[in-house]
Amino acid sequence: MVSSSRLLLGALLVAAVAGGIAGTNYGQARYDRVFSFGDSLTDTGNSAILPATAGGPFTNPPYGETYFKRPNGRASDGRLVIDFIVESLRLPQPEPYLAGSTADDFRHGVNFAVGGATALDMDFLQSKGITSFVPVFLSNQTTWFNGVLQLLASARNKQRSLMASSLFHFGEIGFNDYSFALLNVLSNDTVSLAESLVPHVVGAIRSALLDVIAAGARTMVVAGMIPMGCEPELLALLPGVAADYYDRASGCITPFNQVAQLHNRELNRMLCQLRRAHPRTSIHYGDLYHPVTAIVSSPTKYGFGGMPLAACCGGGGGPYNFNFTFFCGTPLSSACADPSGSVSWDGIHYTEAANRFVAHAMLRGL
Ligand SMILES: *[C@@H]1O[C@H](CO)[C@@H](O)[C@H](O)[C@H]1NC(C)=O
């Protein structure tokens, strides 16, 4: 018994190391399932079930119209980055955590991401004067993961082999923390408030990564922050007058993008430390910032239309077409005729076309 499980473990190690040497591209390795974490950019159905968010706009048409032909809990007209990654790795679709309960539901992978989730705990954000709305934090998602792991395999060696054959996808997390800070009406310096969160958000991501590494994770992808200053919601709600507020080339809000870049620098520094401390775990950075910035700055070059800062679905017109009165999925909203020409679907989340572009850039660049 002992020797056969050692052999098995040895074979897995060889496979894992070979996979790591074969390329920096995690898309070339083989996995049996994916476990994923994050917020609405990665949520494939949890927030539609969570009592605090059930019945939200994402559960109404025209969400899902392009690919699923019906609302399906995803905050897009179609597929998300995680969907394209799962498809290209030919993996089964992970079960939204709140949609399942048994080992059978979860054995092909689980998506723990929840729309509106923050990296930081609500109490911590509150202590900074920041109100969040969805009572799910990254720490909840890793707690849920540990429960699922126990359910799938109680013996330690079974857990190890399950972990070794799984891909861990940490989707973007922290956007909600930062945007709640940037939109905080009680602060007179919201950019500094958002910046002050960066080490804490990166620390929360580090704790989550250490949690799954301790459980035996061997391959993980950790997405960085999106260019927050290019979000139609923030552009519409937070206009500025300072000469250097808007980036001349893209029209995005420079100080908000600087917060995102600070996050990405600190995240990458933390990932370097983790790689040194855990050389047998392959840790990839998933760059969302540059692919999104590329299409926003040169939309027609990449097949998008000429108004990359306008939401497709929503209302209110103008360069951003964003106003909460007309939020996508509510009665007064309407959607553009061809979402594939837009970067932003609803002013906060991307279209399927943008998600496909980003996912392919991620799979190529890793
Ligand atoms: C998230 O974790 C906190 C404790 O950190 C807990 O109080 C809360 O109930 C959890 N939320 C969910 C939805 O499980």
Ligand SMILES: *[C@@H]1O[C@H](CO)[C@@H](O)[C@H](O)[C@H]1NC(C)=O
């Ligand atoms: C912000 O408010 C604090 C007091 O609450 C004040 O000391 C500070 O000068 C203000 N900063 C700006 C940029 O107005």
Ligand SMILES: *[C@@H]1O[C@H](CO)[C@@H](O)[C@H](O)[C@H]1NC(C)=O
């Ligand atoms: C949003 O739309 C409402 C209704 O038309 C309007 O009263 C309000 O001024 C708009 N808000 C902004 C920020 O444009």
